[in-house]
Amino acid sequence: MESITSIDAVKGMLLESFTYKEISQELKCQYPLRGGLSERSVRRFVKNNGIKEEAKTEQRNVVRESIREVGDSYGRKMLKVLSNGFWDQVRVDHGREFYLVLFVQDKLRQTRGCSEVLPTFQTTSTNNHVIERMSVELNRRVIYPIKHAIVEMQETAAINMDCPVTVFAVSNVLMRVTEVGMNRMIISWNNHFIPRRGVPNVLRDTRFGTTRIDTQDLPSAPSAISLYTDQGGILSNPSCVGNDPLQGNMALMQQRESEWISSFSTSDLFGDILHGNVSSLNNAIQFYVTLSLTLS
Structure with a gap:
């Protein structure tokens, strides 16, 4: 594990009340192609580096500072x-x-x-507060599947991330798809039983x-x-990722949104991603690019 993660990273998860099993799951999500990240490996890494004792003696540093x-x-x-x-x-x-x-x-x-x-x-x-443990599940259920889909599309040259219009389309489509996954995750999380705490x-x-x-x-x-x-x-003012050919033309932007929404279901797109099917996501992105260029 020494060549994969750092002492501070593991200590941080212990401070956030992660169990050894959860630390193992988080590391496996972050490094899916690496071995040696079992629960037993985590325990050995913590023991050999004295991380648990160090984490126990580190006091909470709570600061309420001026908002600037x-x-x-x-x-x-x-x-x-x-x-x-x-x-x-x-x-x-x-x-x-x-x-x-x-x-x-x-x-x-x-x-x-x-x-x-x-x-x-x-x-x-x-x-952080123990709610930060939710980030482990968020990564596993939502973020990593979407990241893997985009990587696969790049590796197969299905999308060209050197094209600023494509970058804009990818950003906008993924925000919608990610929102679906996050909403499902939140509903699931809020209704599941947490040991020693409740629902x-x-x-x-x-x-x-x-x-x-x-x-x-x-x-x-x-x-x-x-x-x-x-x-x-x-x-700071919100910045636009990539290049929107319709920037500043509200009527055309609304037309694009209407046509795209009527053609694709973000719920279906997220479901396809979870099942390893990236073709529908690619179609949605390409359609968004085509719409943007055609209407411009």
Whole structure:
């Protein structure tokens, strides 16, 4: 294992409460062509390097810092989550993608059902909340199958990633397909039993709950962005991946979306990917490219 992964990587997973079996599964997902990643190998690697003892003595470093900038547009999209209820606390790592969500959470702290806890909570990237274990399943069920499909298409020259229009099409199609996989994964995760903890949906309803707030109290995305920047926050503008020939022509962009959606089912595309069939995904991408070029 020494030639495959690092001590810090394994220690990070132990700090996140991964079991030896889960560490083995995660490494196998990351390095599907490498051997020597069994649960027994993980145990030996941890013991030989004294990782478990080091992880036990490493204290949690929880820092609540001023929100100054955000990395991408994902934080803006997360505002939609609040419409389903306002959490007593939002807990994330120190990545910048959630900073706008943290800003709104802090602004509306008085509307929470429980004011005894901090409205926001950040931990180090190697010391995340146990929900980070969900990322193992997300990678296994969604991310890696999609990555493998794209790699296969590149290796067979089915797609040309040197073409900026193709890159744009791949990005847009995969975002839709990935969303299907993520939604399925979330539903499955929230309804499965976690040893020593219970079923997430049951725990939510019986122990944690959310607080409903009036729509007028929740700022729209533009309003939140304005409030954030007025107080010194810095936001990066969303960037376009690849080249969209229809950029700036809203009517043609909407026509493209309508024609593509009527021709393909993202649910079927994701199902085909899971079964190793990449031809439908390739057809969807090529159709998106053709539409973009034809309408331009």
